[in-house]
Amino acid sequence: MYKLYSMQRSGNSYKVRLALALLETPHRVVEIDILKGESRTPEFLARNPRGQVPLLEIEDGHYLAESNAILWYLANDTPLRPGDRLGRAEALQWMFFEQHALEPNIGAAYFWLALVRGGRDLQTHALDDWMERGYAALQVMENHLKSHDYFAAGQLTAADIALYGYTHVADQCDFELAGFPAIRTWLRRIEQTPRFVAMNGRPADTPATA
Amino acid sequence: MYKLYSMQRSGNSYKVRLALALLETPHRVVEIDILKGESRTPEFLARNPRGQVPLLEIEDGHYLAESNAILWYLANDTPLRPGDRLGRAEALQWMFFEQHALEPNIGAAYFWLALVRGGRDLQTHALDDWMERGYAALQVMENHLKSHDYFAAGQLTAADIALYGYTHVADQCDFELAGFPAIRTWLRRIEQTPRFVAMNGRPADTPATA
Numbered sequence: 001m002y003k004l005y006s007m008q009r010s011g012n013s014y015k016v017r018l019a020l021a022l023l024e025t026p027h028r029v030v031e032i033d034i035l036k037g038e039s040r041t042p043e044f045l046a047r048n049p050r051g052q053v054p055l056l057e058i059e060d061g062h063y064l065a066e067s068n069a070i071l072w073y074l075a076n077d078t079p080l081r082p083g084d085r086l087g088r089a090e091a092l093q094w095m096f097f098e099q100h101a102l103e104p105n106i107g108a109a110y111f112w113l114a115l116v117r118g119g120r121d122l123q124t125h126a127l128d129d130w131m132e133r134g135y136a137a138l139q140v141m142e143n144h145l146k147s148h149d150y151f152a153a154g155q156l157t158a159a160d161i162a163l164y165g166y167t168h169v170a171d172q173c174d175f176e177l178a179g180f181p182a183i184r185t186w187l188r189r190i191e192q193t194p195r196f197v198a199m200n201g202r203p204a205d206t207p208a209t210a
Numbered sequence: 211m212y213k214l215y216s217m218q219r220s221g222n223s224y225k226v227r228l229a230l231a232l233l234e235t236p237h238r239v240v241e242i243d244i245l246k247g248e249s250r251t252p253e254f255l256a257r258n259p260r261g262q263v264p265l266l267e268i269e270d271g272h273y274l275a276e277s278n279a280i281l282w283y284l285a286n287d288t289p290l291r292p293g294d295r296l297g298r299a300e301a302l303q304w305m306f307f308e309q310h311a312l313e314p315n316i317g318a319a320y321f322w323l324a325l326v327r328g329g330r331d332l333q334t335h336a337l338d339d340w341m342e343r344g345y346a347a348l349q350v351m352e353n354h355l356k357s358h359d360y361f362a363a364g365q366l367t368a369a370d371i372a373l374y375g376y377t378h379v380a381d382q383c384d385f386e387l388a389g390f391p392a393i394r395t396w397l398r399r400i401e402q403t404p405r406f407v408a409m410n411g412r413p414a415d416t417p418a419t420a
Contacts, residue, residue, distance in 0.1 A: 093279035
């Protein structure tokens, strides 16, 4: 059975938990609180030298890092990965967009403004760039969603899950989604998917010491 | 035949040109100078609403953006994409790492310090973060390369091409690679691959107005 090292309030971790729920894939969750340094212990670094969650233990001693690589792996031979080559390419296109345009800006803002106590004061030099580039990413998404229900292949794919991760918490870190009606409709569409679980809707199965 | 919209000095564009060369894939290159606004014209934005290169025209009117999504598409059924599921997952793991850990830091530093006249003065507030996070990414790569010749599946894959793109110009934007001997050995290994082309070793085939 898969074992997922995850932090409940991490958008990147949540993506993987959401995919596992939608796919009804059996798994165990080990909660890792990165704010308490639990991703920097010698034991964790032996599993993932990057010191990051999420981390999926695929089988004994085989670990996969990077939320979107995990998503793509889990989506193999499921409806979350398009069946045709061009559809798969389009899904990956949006997943790479997510990691360089959305995550380093809205993801960073969420981490420092919503999770880290006093984080705003530590990052005042970066806030304007995050807001400018985060809004630019949201505008690219809005323009696409004006004429599409989903991001790739006309269906819910791993790309939607990847983008949902931080978009749905943008309003918790200074971003205002009122001007992005297509994004807001798409967020509700994702949330109405059968077996959807909210970021904080499901406790970790096991404590960090497991 | 594929048509690639590319900027000669863009690391993201170069990745795709390098893959096309290694694979001996027939293609045309259209040079787009983003510093002259050529990626923001109405004609280009109709092809790629993100206003970014590289952009691959796969067939008439079908475009694929995002350098690593293009790499993965081109690598289909070639030695650049591992044959087994876990190997493919590991390659994508490093390609996503590249887009959130390397490109937003070393890629950004390269763009503003090496390409944009006066860019350093515009980005003084961001330089320390880019250096800190860029060096952290290089250390993760160094640690891996101490015991591996390539990043995934024990062979040259699209992941190596993705990471080569900005790593090989890090020394042009304040990063010092002297402390990363395994990375320097790996850079030389890539450069000795048959059919390797340097970033500026091959002129665009057609002018931007084509």
